[in-house]
Amino acid sequence: MTEQQKVHPVSDDFAAKAWIDKEKYQALYQQSLDDPEGFWAEQAKRLDWIQAPTKIKHTSFDSHNVDIRWFEDGTLNASANCLDRHLATRGDQTAIIWEGDDPNESKHVSYRELHAQTCQLANALKELGIGKGDVVTLYMPMIPEAAVAMLACARIGAVHSVVFGGFSPDAVAQRVIGADSKLVITADESVRGGKQVPLKDNVDAALTRPGTEVCEKVLVVKRTGGEIEWKDGRDVWYHELVDKQSSDCQPEEMNAEDPLFILYTSGSTGAPKGLKHTTGGYLTYASLTHQYVFDYQDGEVYWCTADVGWVTGHSYIVYGPLANGATTLMFEGVPSYPSHGRMGEIVDKHNVAILYTAPTAIRALMAHGDNVMDSSKRDSLRVLGSVGEPINPEAWEWFYRVIGNSKCPIVDTWWQTETGGILISPLPGAMDLKPGSATLPFFGVMPALVDNEGNLLEGAAEGNLVILDSWPGQARSIWGNHERFIQTYFSTYQGMYFTGDGCRRDEDGYYWITGRVDDVLNVSGHRMGTAEIESSLVAHESVAEAAVVGFPHDIKGQGIYIYVTLADGYEPSDELKKELTQWVRKDIGPIASPDVIQWAPGLPKTRSGKIMRRILRKIAANECDGLGDTSTLADPSVVDELIENRASR
Numbered sequence: 001m002t003e004q005q006k007v008h009p010v011s012d013d014f015a016a017k018a019w020i021d022k023e024k025y026q027a028l029y030q031q032s033l034d035d036p037e038g039f040w041a042e043q044a045k046r047l048d049w050i051q052a053p054t055k056i057k058h059t060s061f062d063s064h065n066v067d068i069r070w071f072e073d074g075t076l077n078a079s080a081n082c083l084d085r086h087l088a089t090r091g092d093q094t095a096i097i098w099e100g101d102d103p104n105e106s107k108h109v110s111y112r113e114l115h116a117q118t119c120q121l122a123n124a125l126k127e128l129g130i131g132k133g134d135v136v137t138l139y140m141p142m143i144p145e146a147a148v149a150m151l152a153c154a155r156i157g158a159v160h161s162v163v164f165g166g167f168s169p170d171a172v173a174q175r176v177i178g179a180d181s182k183l184v185i186t187a188d189e190s191v192r193g194g195k196q197v198p199l200k201d202n203v204d205a206a207l208t209r210p211g212t213e214v215c216e217k218v219l220v221v222k223r224t225g226g227e228i229e230w231k232d233g234r235d236v237w238y239h240e241l242v243d244k245q246s247s248d249c250q251p252e253e254m255n256a257e258d259p260l261f262i263l264y265t266s267g268s269t270g271a272p273k274g275l276k277h278t279t280g281g282y283l284t285y286a287s288l289t290h291q292y293v294f295d296y297q298d299g300e301v302y303w304c305t306a307d308v309g310w311v312t313g314h315s316y317i318v319y320g321p322l323a324n325g326a327t328t329l330m331f332e333g334v335p336s337y338p339s340h341g342r343m344g345e346i347v348d349k350h351n352v353a354i355l356y357t358a359p360t361a362i363r364a365l366m367a368h369g370d371n372v373m374d375s376s377k378r379d380s381l382r383v384l385g386s387v388g389e390p391i392n393p394e395a396w397e398w399f400y401r402v403i404g405n406s407k408c409p410i411v412d413t414w415w416q417t418e419t420g421g422i423l424i425s426p427l428p429g430a431m432d433l434k435p436g437s438a439t440l441p442f443f444g445v446m447p448a449l450v451d452n453e454g455n456l457l458e459g460a461a462e463g464n465l466v467i468l469d470s471w472p473g474q475a476r477s478i479w480g481n482h483e484r485f486i487q488t489y490f491s492t493y494q495g496m497y498f499t500g501d502g503c504r505r506d507e508d509g510y511y512w513i514t515g516r517v518d519d520v521l522n523v524s525g526h527r528m529g530t531a532e533i534e535s536s537l538v539a540h541e542s543v544a545e546a547a548v549v550g551f552p553h554d555i556k557g558q559g560i561y562i563y564v565t566l567a568d569g570y571e572p573s574d575e576l577k578k579e580l581t582q583w584v585r586k587d588i589g590p591i592a593s594p595d596v597i598q599w600a601p602g603l604p605k606t607r608s609g610k611i612m613r614r615i616l617r618k619i620a621a622n623e624c625d626g627l628g629d630t631s632t633l634a635d636p637s638v639v640d641e642l643i644e645n646r647a648s649r
């Protein structure tokens, strides 16, 4: 039997105690399709509304008029749902367990404390002149203040835009400008794997870029006390302003469709786009999926290892768990520091029941052998989760056997920044698991496969993954550019949301995501547009032309392979390779570090001048025998040259 055919059936014992078993899944899924209005009206009751919604679903995927609204006459406040409503019943329960980069540093923040801190920051934001509708950029370490900042924005109706702390000053600048952001909240430095990252220096550099003048203030958390520059009049210490504020702040009444946050992500073309997520539908969906997909039971410690800079951190470290009154663990560091046993040690230390992580982290540990987990027992674990990229069956089985001691179901959750929450995933008490498959759709989600012409494929098939109707967690638009939203997601296949992913459906109706079918790379679970990296490269004086493709990488899933044509007067050299590598890292961030650079005297192009990436991908993957038809190339000899001088890795 190959790995792919293995099935791990749901255990009766697990199903008996789970929120959702097979029968319940079938019944609720059917109901969610037959009567979406009734289903979601019922689910929305899990939130505290100020005005309960009476209008439930108003959505259109018609490319002439994409219009997505959920619960549109309801009003609520997201921070009140994550904090205030828990105070009476669980004020002293831990909301956030913070585990520092240094294993000797950790702390517990109760719901009451988190509420007070959020109110204090909310009042501080008001003092800084921030109000409803203003955009606040967060560029922060993984510390409780990051969650406090998100919730404080939500409390006063400001819109947060979190920028991953590993991105460059240019990326920060681009996002400050794109969202007209008046305030940046950051820290002096972040700490990861024993090393400091100069967040405040990066913000200083970002705010020298033209266009960033909109940003008037920088609020700085003192995390390390490291040396930083200070700009009087602009920079404000977090503790100096926040500590003196009242811990009372009335939450702003927000419409369900008022924006909660913007989050930038990469696409196949152009600069990263800021997806707009709104309040009522997003929170309903994040909270519901968190409870059911992880089978979260009251009192359990839940740990998602993502960074708050990504959507996974938004929905499944902050909003979903806190809306559910869960205890959510936030880890500042990296799984390999101080040793590769760290993840298991954290599980033991804090009694973690649910561990949600990424295939790339699992593969990195797996590379060190089974003994890498010997420093921990991990008996407290009950459910495991995977997200960000396809998980190969070998990594799945290792995760199951070594980390989960062969007793925890794995939920392989497929979703996207655009979807706001998990769309295809096992519910651990309801689905028999097949390693490598995200299994079946969540309630209210209608996945389908289409061929390149947009024809729906029935039964067992492979094609492009689309979603046929709206769900409440879906992004509503691209910030400031609804036309681009329509173009990107609703114009490829009429009347359908196009995910950009390829997918296979097997004879049991299980979905197997095969990866992106567009020019988006997924490197260690991080999304990057090839176009972004190319435009960074061609901005270097030595580069005449560049083409970027992904190639299979044992640990990262995909690596970055770059073909560079040099400008006249430049010669290939190892120094130049290093320089270009540094250039991209500085421009975009270390996550965009090239794995391979190949000098290319010419690139394979069609007669109309279009680069044939299909060929470049094959050469990068060392599949030079299956290049297919090259007869349409302007100069087929270019290909032979590239194969001959294929860069070794």
Ligand code: WTA
Pocket: 265, 310, 311, 312, 386, 387, 388, 389, 390, 391, 412, 413, 414, 415, 416, 417, 418, 438, 499, 500, 501, 513, 515, 516, 522, 525, 526, 527
């Ligand atoms: C990929 C992350 C296979 C996919 C939540 C998607 C996955 C992109 C899975 C979104 C999974 C995410 N199996 N592929 N379980 N989860 N992906 O926006 O290609 O950072 O389109 O959201 O990651 O990445 P994003």
